[in-house]
Amino acid sequence: MTFEEKVDLLRGVLTKSFQAMVDMGFVRLDECKGGFAISADKAKELSARGLGAAASIDDSSGKPVMYFDPGMDPKGLVWVATHEAVHLAQIAKGDFEPSFGYVLWKGQRFEGLDASDPNYFSKDHQPWEHEAAKIEKEIRKQIGLGSIDAALESVDH
Numbered sequence: 001m002t003f004e005e006k007v008d009l010l011r012g013v014l015t016k017s018f019q020a021m022v023d024m025g026f027v028r029l030d031e032c033k034g035g036f037a038i039s040a041d042k043a044k045e046l047s048a049r050g051l052g053a054a055a056s057i058d059d060s061s062g063k064p065v066m067y068f069d070p071g072m073d074p075k076g077l078v079w080v081a082t083h084e085a086v087h088l089a090q091i092a093k094g095d096f097e098p099s100f101g102y103v104l105w106k107g108q109r110f111e112g113l114d115a116s117d118p119n120y121f122s123k124d125h126q127p128w129e130h131e132a133a134k135i136e137k138e139i140r141k142q143i144g145l146g147s148i149d150a151a152l153e154s155v156d157h
C-alpha cells in the first residue's frame with residue numbers, strides 16, 4: 001500500500017468514525033465543521049515514544065491533526081484511527097488540549113503518562129484516554145470493522 005493510499009484509508013476511517021460519534025451524540029456536527037488533518041511529519045517523535053499514532057493540534061492551522069507512522073500496516077492503521085478519532089473529537093469539542101509534556105482536560109492540567117504506565121487508561125490519571133477506550137469500542141461496533149477488513153483484502157499490498 002502506498003503512502004497516499006494509507007492517508008486515504010485513514011481519512012476514510014476517521015470520517016466514518018466522526019459520523020459514528022455524531023450518531024451516538026458524543027460530538028455535535030457543528031463542532032466537526034473545522035475538519036481534521038492527517039500527517040506523517042512526526043513519525044520520528046512517535047517511534048521515540050513507542051507510539052504508532054497520536055492526536056494533537058496543528059500549530060499552523062489550529063485544526064485537530066492525527067500524526068501517524070507510515071511504517072504501520074493497513075490493519076494497524078485502521079485500529080489506531082478509531083482510537084485517535086476520539087481524541088480528534090475531544091479536541092474539536094474543546095475538552096482536550098495536548099501540549100508539551102502536559103495535557104489540559106476540561107480546563108484541568110494533567111501530566112501525560114508514558115504509554116507503558118499501568119495508569120495510562122485510568123479515569124483519575126488520564127480521563128481522555130479512559131473516555132477514548134470506551135468510545136472507540138462503540139465506533140468499531142458501529143462502523144463494522146469487518147467491512148473495512150474486506151475492503152483491505154481487495155487492496156494490493
Ligand SMILES: [Zn+2]
Pocket residue numbers: 083087129132
Ligand atoms: Zn489515546
